[in-house]
Amino acid sequence: SQQGEEDPQALSIQEGENATMNCSYKTSINNLQWYRQNSGRGLVHLILIRSNEREKHSGRLRVTLDTSKKSSSLLITASRAADTASYFCATESSNYKLTFGKGTLLTVNP
């Protein structure tokens, strides 16, 4: 079963624009993580935000977490063609496993 649900399912933007992806989940969590997957490859960890944190930055990435609304957002600023990939949110509860959403396919056009 999928806990996280990303929105939108697909997003197409021009290079230099910002991209925002949202994630909603259903149960209480220890943390929420965002991963990137290039076509046919494994997942690459981007950022982890704990349940007691509200916002986190890493380079061009900004993640917010609202536990009252059970939602998170990932903002990629000044996007590049190399950012083209699928982006997944994953929630971790107390049972040591990650539960992934279906992902957002981001296309950045040169």
Added chain:
Amino acid sequence: DAGVTQSPTHLIKTRGQQVTLRCSPKSGHDTVSWYQQALGQGPQFIFQYYEEEERQRGNFPDRFSGHQFPNYSSELNVNALLLGDSALYLCASSKDRGLSQPQHFGDGTRLSIL
């Protein structure tokens, strides 16, 4: 510093056969988790191995089994293959069962069932 390696990269089997997939964790990691990713979907957790024991299992039938060796590498075995088992199988490694840690993924094994 070698990352997570998986073998083989691609595999074609027929229904009813059995398959074994292999994973070597990132150097310094002792925990291996396996995921199944169907086309267009997010990864689904199969199980996690730590200290050579299965510690956590997702919603997968007993046809899916695994093993972890003393060097922390792991195998995923699937018996009586079904068409629906066609997917990308991903291995992820971490330390100390990985709670609140990033998971390091391999590039996966693409399994096709004919």
